Amino acid sequence: DCAAPLIADAGEGLLRAIGRLGALDLLLNNMDRLPLPVWRNRLGNFGNVMVTGGGTGAVGIDQQVYVIGDLAGRERYLDYVRRFLAALMGEGPEEGNFSLPGVRERLRGAFVHRCQTELPEASLELLLEGLREGVSAVCGAWSSGRLQAALDAVEQELAAECIAEVPPVTAFVCLVAQEVCAVAAGHGGE
DSSP: OOOOOOHHOHHHHHHHHHHHHHHHHHHHHHSSSSSSSSSSSOOGGGGEEETTTTTEEEEOOSSOOOOOOOOHHEEEEEEEHHHHHHTTTTSSOSSSTTTHHHHHHHHHHHHHHHHHOOHHHHHHHHHHHHHHHHHHHHHHHHHHHHHHHHHHHHHHHHHHHHOHHHHHHHHHHHHHHHHHHHHHHHOOOO
């Protein structure tokens, strides 16, 4: 499921890059890569991470936007995102799935199960720092208008191809981006 030797010897660049992919996954509601507590997937799928740069970087594959059309489900997801971000910023509860120790334990367990690799605490912290960097990048792209412009361009291109399902996808991503940035700003982030 993953390149265990590369993960076992993962350096700072690779771990931070995997963490940044997790921030993208939050934005897209892409539950099939990192096992963050916002999803039921407890093991993730590290096969959706391509290691690049001789083991110093990562690129995500096989991702998509999972739009939650049901209002109650969407609100539940946004609540989970808020709670996860609070934990990530060190302001969540002291125990449970949405605590920083709970997040660490979930990630540690997934690496053990999927990669047969016990990540040291310092490595887990690098992955979490990559998540924080990714959240900051999302907020920077949102506040500058770059994210909205990119989504608008995709929507126009797909509309030209007569693909009608685009507006719910872009609206969902915008909603999540706004929430992520509001929470991050409230916790001293971007």
